[in-house]
Amino acid sequence: MAKGKDYSTGNGKRWLVAVGLVVLVAIIVVVILLCIPPNTYNAIETLNRSAQTTFLKNEQEDADLRVFSQKLKDNQRLHVYTSELDDVRIIAESVSDILDFYNSSLVFASSNKNFKKNYKPIKNNLNSAKSSQKKLASILNDLTEVAVTSSSTTTALSNGMIDFRREFVKWLKYNRSAISALGKSYTGSMGNILENNEASKIIINATNDYLDVLVLQLEKVAGEDKKDNSTDDYNYVSSSVVRAFENFVDTYLTNVNSGDITSYYFDSNVQAKYEKTNKFTSLYKEDNYQKIIASAKVSEGKILFDYAFDNVSDPDGVYAQVKEFLGGNL
């Protein structure tokens, strides 16, 4: 008969028990961490803070941008950048309006199921946008000093503009991702049918489309575009889209109480409008929204969209309706 293997007792066994306990505690801690639902209130608080302190809402940031913008305007070789900086201001204000819209809605969400699902992208992207905002503020602060002290002002401002633009695109991308996640949270979380209806769904999607187009366009020129008037390498083309974006946000997301979202159930014309817009989506797919947005042109103060489908007739006027919708009505 084989002799059983001798196991050590005493200290060896105690070690085994101790290691077992440590492993058990570690497993319990991991399980608890995995099972704890995300504290959605933190995301709402982060959103609230972000909405109230978006880029350029701070007086110092705003003043620094004005100084920087003026310096560019005064500089013969660099004044071409001023309209781009005007657009920066418009984009920042519109992003702020969008965050305000979600902030004033999501605090009343009747279900936080979708909020939980999107908790991380909301919180992380808003926090990253905040860090990016600090960098933007720091760049602006440096540039206002450079404008006063540097002997080679033109080169310094020109390089500063490149740095600023690169960071601004990052800031916009973070906000775009946060806003996209906020849109997903909104849909299905609002028990209030005055807010959760066809109009709000379409408006939220189109807002994301606008941000996607802007990010795409600005990304293309970030870091590469012209440094001064000595080259023709300046491909910034987003001004019309920015104007259309501003108009769209002002029409549909600012003062929501007077817009289509809350009047949807009270106004059959508004319902008909979104029925047509929906029909467009089913006929031509939603990615065409972005093509239409990218074709924005401002002509005599009006926003027009050049984009036309080849060989597409529009008997029901759905195509025209979408163009009208995207242009806002202000």
Added chain:
Amino acid sequence: MKSKKIILSVFLALVLSASSFMLFGCAKKTSSANVYKLFDESITAIKEDVDSPFTKGTINYIETNFDLQDMTNKAGNGSTVQLSYNHYRTLAAVGLNFIEKYYPLLEDNNIKADYSKLESSIKDLNKKYDTLKEEHEKFNSLKDTNADYSIYNGFFYNYKNSAYSFINSTFDCANRLGKFLNNEAKLAKNVGSESMDNEGLEFYLDYNYLNIYGDFKLFFFDSCEGEPLDLTKSSSEFTLVNLSMANFGNVVMSKMSAKKDDLVNLLADEMEYVITIFSSLDSTRGDARKAMNKFSFYNFANSYDNDINAYKKVNSFANVYYDRVLNYFVGENSAIYRVATFLQSSLAD
């Protein structure tokens, strides 16, 4: 041994169940007739009592047998402001009108339901009425004397507080009655269908109006703590919501009274829309009520000098709640205004 234990346990369980059933059966049950009698006695007393603080009148376009008297305090020495508590009068009239109109339906109904909540709410209303009457008598005895304004206002303070409690009880009672008639008696079950009748539609509308005035009550009684705020400012939030309540009385309640026998003819073609706007209002009501619970207009006026940024330091969502409350009550795009405007045009000839 084991089987004995089982038999004993079963026997004990049977005894316990039987005694519970017997006790339950012997308990005094509230019947529809009893509750009707209580309502009838109470409403008749409030209406006809010689010492009642109520009289027949019209307040904010609402005709009523329950116009609460003497709801104005006296201007203080050196003060030009005399506070009128007309919002108390309006709310009392709406709540009591509803009870007066619908309690008769409790008589001779065969609905088997739990009437205990209705019974307790009317009993509570009675208690509050006794206090109200008592405080009014004290205040009334002083009213025509040359009592110093501070003494006068001291008595008014007690009278006003008793009115505050009474109106809260009135709404509680009216809401319970409305809920009973809606859920148990199913008075509005045919609304929207081809068999809709005038009585059902009238109740459906009245019950929705009661809820709307319940929203106003929450604003005035909870968020403003019952006090008229900043009356010297024509655009104060209190004044704006007060005007909204008066507007609702004017364009809806007064028209409704005049057209109550013809509602089906007036609204039949638009019932789908009527139901939609009331369910829209229902769903947005939750947000407005949450905002009113989170935002004190009383503190906003008295502790923060109407400065929203100061309020935001203690409540980071203060501006969001503030906007939500006003968006619900005030302005042409507010939910209440939209409902009122639609009903105004529908109830017109």
